[in-house]
Amino acid sequence: MAQKVKLSTIAEELGVSTATVSLALRDSPLVADITRDRIKTAARELGYIYNRRAASLRTSRSGIVGVCVHDVMNPFFGEILKYVEHELDRRRQTFILSNHYDDLSKQRAFVDTLLQLGADGLILSPAIGTPAEDIRLAEGNDLPTVLIARTIEGSGVCGFRGDDAFGMALAVDHLIAEGHREIAMVGGTPLTSTGRDRAAGWRSALRKAGIEPKPEWRIEGPRSRDTGFEAGQSFAQMNNRPSAVVCFSDMVALGFMYGLARSGLTPGVDVAVVGYDDIAEAKIAMPSLTTVSNGQAEVGHRAAGALLDRLAGNPASDETVLIKPVLKVRDSSHFAGELRKRIEA
Template identity: 50%
Template sequence: MTNDTGAGKPADSSSDGKETSNWPDGEPDFPKPGKRLTLGHIADQLGISTATVSLALRDSPLVADETRERVKKTAEEVGYIYNRSAASLRTARSQIVGVAVHDILNPYFAEIFSSLEDVLEEQGQMIFICNHRDDVKRQRAFINTLLQHRADGLILCPSVGTTAEEINRLVGQGIPVTLMCREVSGVWAPSIHGDDLAGSYAVTKHLISQGHSKIAMVGGRRGSSAGRDRNAGWRKALIDAGLDPDAQLDIPEMMTQADGRKVVPDILQARERPTAVMCFNDLVALGMMPVFRRMDVEPGPDIAITGYDDVDGAASRTPALTSVCNHPDKIGRLAALTLLRQIAGERVPHRPILIEPELRIRESSPPHGVRLGPRLVE
């Protein structure tokens, strides 16, 4: 079947069977099939310069609102797609920023991403996301892809195994880099994260104040700064209270709800069974709680449990989970603003910027044998 309207020519059928054009100034001069639409086609159609068309498509304030809307409407009608790669060659900017984290399924990172996305999108930046899963090879492949697309910068929660040399190589090439949530010693880039040592110290001290002396720590990749610092805070609080951390149950590497479910038998079968568990994050804690309950050990009265990050929903569990708020909104916003400063050419000190954590005490961490929350009806 042939197309009687002609390729790419919008038309309406009038009541007498004749076709009438939607274009007030006659048919636009479209390129022949197989040729790309260019800025010049839109410029010729509207009688303006290609520079004005380019500025309008990039929402430049130098173009009047009415002209900008005419350009965008025409581009949409003719099916023009802005060539970002060609524009980046002209401006040395791609308006692309890469964001890489190790667990995009963790609600904590979703909150961080939402905050930094708001800031970056305000500045017209498109975001490429990588869930590297703590696989340094996967992270490196993503960074190489960003370089091929001439990305303006990178916000990175570095994978375990990331070296200072590879980050410094990027910085040395002029690529703006900001680390978040974790730091790598010796990098020439700023890092934004919560004070993990202070947060874990505070929550462990809280458990000690509730009368607990057998306090397990579960989780945290000790090859990451967050894993090391939260473990160090737990150890310091125990030592300051005259307790030996090496006599406590310490189970590393647990990171997810599945890990939390899996580790419960190990806790209950420990030679010195703990009366409290400080979890590396909320996911591990939330994974544990229903399994403890199924094994007739009630979270709260029978075993105190604390989390970390205070994700959405932690306060609405039964019992409500004691956790450490790490202010993901502040971390995401500050990471984005710090990167934008670098993209603009500003020199930013390469040092950690620590966000003060906030302990939020709830029902899950009472003294042993004390119930603060309601009993669940079986």
């Protein structure tokens, strides 16, 4: 390729200074209209490419925002990110994405890269085991951070997530209203705030209804479609199988229903199933999946908004915003209830 075109190339071409070119290209009112137009035309004709590294070195603003979550392929995160992406696009920020797969060292390597690139901010759904210290380190190195989906005690930064305990209680209350008394919870781990809070919501909703959850009703672990599938197959073999389950997530629930079906049971009839998140697939699944809407749109929008606010110089908040979940009743939990009522009648 030919010689690289830079500000000074344009400046020489037109017989003006690089300062004027720089100002003109960014529409500074300091530059006369005619000059600006001449400069912009020349830039276009010469195929000028703005060098953001140089600019960023000078201004210490990079226009880069890092986003790091467990796994983008998980629709729950994918849906949140769509909204984050939309918001950042509008503000002309470049976003760099990384999965951490709950591997702390991968997350740290990513944060390091962001610091090296002089990123302007970070939106993070922290990996299991992330110490508050890691967040403070990022903040201490001028990397404003906003948490999503999971939060960390004492991190001192703001975060957005659903009210997990409340949402899971909605699911359990619904199943109780449908006539169930034995309700298992499948999936999740006490290692994340999400896992702890949802399990707590399940447990306390049962107790409030006077039902003491049996230890074997709490099936920890699954957090993916695959492992949900395995859990569904095991569940089908279980002695004294509960009549209903709430799942840690829709992914788990959808896999669980596949697993039940593979074992010859009909989800929604033999076992009532409720998911969590209300991802797009829930509505079209067979049977359609009763679930708890977890506010992906709101989390994504507000997290991006909060970060952009801080970048604009507004004061930081350290508040965790809990978004109210909403129960979506569909066939996976409702068929069974209907049948039960008919039998009892």
